[in-house]
Amino acid sequence: MILITRALNSTGTLPTLLECGFLLQNIILVAHAHNLGTCPPGRIVPFLNHNSNANLISLFHIPSEYEIAITLALGYPDENPEAPIR
Template sequence: MPMKKIFMFCLFAAIAVSCNDSPPVQQTTYTGSQKEAILNNILTRRSIRKYTTQQVSKAQIDTIMKSAIYAPSALNKQPWEVRVVQNPEILKEINQRFLNFAEGKEFQGSAAHYKEPGFSIFHNAPTLIVIARDKSSDISYLDSGIILQNILLSSHAIGLGTCPLGTLVPILNNPDNKDILELLNIPDGYEVAINISLGYPAEAPVAPKRFAQKVKIIE
């Protein structure tokens, strides 16, 4: 299918919900106060690197994106463009671009396993979120981080898993892959700031150690 047609399909086709290979990780319904629920959401959210095949629904995307665009930004300029990619052909092509770039290179973390069969830079999540920033604003990096956190927390609140994907950023911003940004209708003057895998979690990771000593109170 030609790239432009794939893009149109991605924009206008109905979202298909596939069957699970395995049931989602059991989610706990929180019954405390609103304040307690917010704090609980922040403290229990984890990066997910294993997903079921069940697709995220249009209603869920609407909830997450509404939460996303309510993120604060400097002077309310909202210097971001957000793309939600669910088309399997586009996801496959983006993953292949990473594999092409990665050949012969060394990586840390999960990207170090790129030579393994079935590797996916977005952990085989059925949905990929791309956040692009306005390059004319240095502070748009910070604003992109704020909208990122809104996406991570709102996704967790409705039982979905996410993982920020920094390794994919330079690949999408590589001039050789400009056609991908054009396919996603990223405007001129913008570049990818961060990406997020999104889907139903198939794991429940334990929180890694936090370093409380990095916080100092000056009285």
């Protein structure tokens, strides 16, 4: 699992969610080039960022001034089906 985070407040330029999306796209492309499968389970992000899950976030050693922007599951796929003809 890869967690892409971004700062909540800063005096400098904050990475936008769009920029985090660009980073995610590049990670997915590189993973594919290395025969890795990926899946961005986006529905888990609000759950992880919820205040009641601060103890869970502490397991990842993410500072409190950061939030999770995007998650990405990564691994070797069980199968490699052929794409259907369109």
